[in-house]
Amino acid sequence: MDVNDAVNRIYNEIVPYLPANIGKGLxxxxxxxxxxxEEIRLRANRPVMLHYGRKDGFIKEKGRINSSPRDALxxxxxxxxxxVYKICEHSWYAYQEDINKGFITIKGGHRAGxxxxxxxxDGKIINIKDISxxxxxxxxxxxxxxxxxxxxxxxNIHDIYNTLIVSPPGLGKTTILRDAIxxxxxxxxxEFYGLKVGVVDERGEIAxxxxxxxxxxxxxxxxxxxxxxxxxxxxxxxxxxxxNIIALDELGNPDDAATLQQVVNAGIRLVxxxxxxxxxxxxxxxxxxxLLDIKAFERFVILSVDKALKYHTxxxxxxxxxxxxxxxxxxxxxxYGEFDNGRIRLFPQIN
Amino acid sequence: MAGxxxxxxxxxxxxxxxxxxxxxxxxxxxxxxxxxxxxxxxxAISHKKGMMSSFAKRVFEIQNNTKLSTGKAWEKSLxxxxxxxxxxxxxxxxxxxxxxxxxxxxRAGQKSCIELVRSKLGIQEKKAENDxxxxxxxxxxxxxxxxxxxVLVLI
Numbered sequence: 318m319d320v321n322d323a324v325n326r327i328y329n330e331i332v333p334y335l336p337a338n339i340g341k342g343l344x345x346x347x348x349x350x351x352x353x354x355e356e357i358r359l360r361a362n363r364p365v366m367l368h369y370g371r372k373d374g375f376i377k378e379k380g381r382i383n384s385s386p387r388d389a390l391x392x393x394x395x396x397x398x399x400x401v402y403k404i405c406e407h408s409w410y411a412y413q414e415d416i417n418k419g420f421i422t423i424k425g426g427h428r429a430g431x432x433x434x435x436x437x438x439d440g441k442i443i444n445i446k447d448i449s450x451x452x453x454x455x456x457x458x459x460x461x462x463x464x465x466x467x468x469x470x471x472x473n474i475h476d477i478y479n480t481l482i483v484s485p486p487g488l489g490k491t492t493i494l495r496d497a498i499x500x501x502x503x504x505x506x507x508e509f510y511g512l513k514v515g516v517v518d519e520r521g522e523i524a525x526x527x528x529x530x531x532x533x534x535x536x537x538x539x540x541x542x543x544x545x546x547x548x549x550x551x552x553x554x555x556x557x558x559x560x561n562i563i564a565l566d567e568l569g570n571p572d573d574a575a576t577l578q579q580v581v582n583a584g585i586r587l588v589x590x591x592x593x594x595x596x597x598x599x600x601x602x603x604x605x606x607x608l609l610d611i612k613a614f615e616r617f618v619i620l621s622v623d624k625a626l627k628y629h630t631x632x633x634x635x636x637x638x639x640x641x642x643x644x645x646x647x648x649x650x651x652x653y654g655e656f657d658n659g660r661i662r663l664f665p666q667i668n
Numbered sequence: 669m670a671g672x673x674x675x676x677x678x679x680x681x682x683x684x685x686x687x688x689x690x691x692x693x694x695x696x697x698x699x700x701x702x703x704x705x706x707x708x709x710x711x712a713i714s715h716k717k718g719m720m721s722s723f724a725k726r727v728f729e730i731q732n733n734t735k736l737s738t739g740k741a742w743e744k745s746l747x748x749x750x751x752x753x754x755x756x757x758x759x760x761x762x763x764x765x766x767x768x769x770x771x772x773x774x775r776a777g778q779k780s781c782i783e784l785v786r787s788k789l790g791i792q793e794k795k796a797e798n799d800x801x802x803x804x805x806x807x808x809x810x811x812x813x814x815x816x817x818x819v820l821v822l823i
Contacts, residue, residue: 402737402771402772405705406705406706406707406708407705407706407707407737407738407770407771408699408704408705408706408707408771409771409772409773410773410777411703411704411705413774443774
């Protein structure tokens with residue numbers, strides 16, 4: 318996917334949902350800015366904000382964007398409501414559960430986060446009223462970004478190590494997980510023959526499925542269960558799909574630990590991600606301690622960024638010993654230009 | 669002939685109201701039990717037989733092509749069928765108001781709204797039946813008498 322494709326995806330998959338003047342403003346922006354767009358934020362009676370690279374900018378008329386909110390395009394509360402109706406195909410009822418959860422996955426796998434005033438009943442959110450913000454998070458798939466780490470996850474041609482990918486938010490662990498799933502599912506003979514992968518995509522970020530069809534390529538041997546709690550999702554996958562590997566994003570709920578132990582004991586391999594800074598930070602977290610005690614994970618992939626904004630990927634064994642440090646792990650996206658020091662352009666340099 | 673034509677319109681009105689009620693029941697099923705988004709629900713109904721299938725198809729087409737809100741697309745489509753359906757203004761108004769509520773609430777809200785319109789249409793159906801019982805014979809008789817009178821005048 319080149320710059321044009323990235324920009325066209327925004328034109329075709331995001332702009333139709335936006336209020337007309339904001340869509341127009343977005344389409345007039347420089348294509349090089351748009352291809353780096355990560356988020357479009359609409360807030361009631363506030364200026365429209367584009368998050369691109371590591372910068373924020375307020376969108377103005379005639380393709381102008383800068384850090385000053387003055388003269389920026391303003392979103393009215395009515396615009397927000399209309400935008401939500403468009404996102405949910407004019408069928409609030411069909412997306413009620415997603416609205417209550419705070420996001421809807423739209424065509425192309427992009428995610429529209431929606432917040433407002435929750436209406437509750439017995440402590441449970443049953444609706445959202447007075448929509449106050451919508452955040453379009455633009456989905457990106459970076460094929461090949463896990464190429465350099467995948468060999469450390471493979472035990473032999475038919476087996477892998479239980480692996481946990483750990484990083485603070487925003488460093489690309491879901492992007493790496495997604496690509497690792499694709500590698501493990503398709504295989505890369507003769508080093509590794511593909512295995513059946515079951516993905517529990519609780520928040521729809523891995524496969525970015527839209528109407529049941531994954532927007533991202535997760536491989537030929539992958540079955541995806543969407544929008545369900547990890548615990549229940551794993552149980553269903555175990556019963557119905559007989560996967561060799563279960564993949565899931567953002568472990569952390571202590572309730573999941575028992576099911577994960579069950580999965581590991583059943584001989585199913587795990588590939589998962591978790592928020593964290595390093596191996597030691599995991600030991601202190603409830604839910605992980607039990608898993609580390611039984612050595613549920615045999616490989617840890619730690620993503621980190623140093624003070625010089627260089628990105629490192631450290632591979633650890635199950636005891637926390639460093640096996641390899643990969644600073645350039647092939648995270649160069651085919652899509653976007655330059656690649657420096659192993660960083661992907663999702664996190665371009667702060668100028 | 670005119671008397672027969674008037675009496676036929678009384679019957680057609682009842683038929684039309686019944687068809688609309690059946691359509692709303694299908695729509696309720698699509699929304700409440702299948703949870704299909706409105707566009708897809710209308711498209712599914714458009715593949716079935718009956719006068720309402722072409723209406724469902726038109727709403728879907730208008731909304732898709734013009735990006736109008738559901739309420740506006742629904743009303744525009746109703747306008748296109750004004751010449752074909754025999755309905756009283758009360759029934760047209762009920763149908764128009766229905767369009768502006770569709771898709772705006774959760775499933776329970778949609779269900780109660782559709783049920784309300786159906787029950788109001790049920791009342792209209794009864795009124796239409798009474799209307800027919802009272803007026804059908806009258807129109808026919810007036811038609812026959814008018815015909816005889818015309819013949820007599822001509823003789």
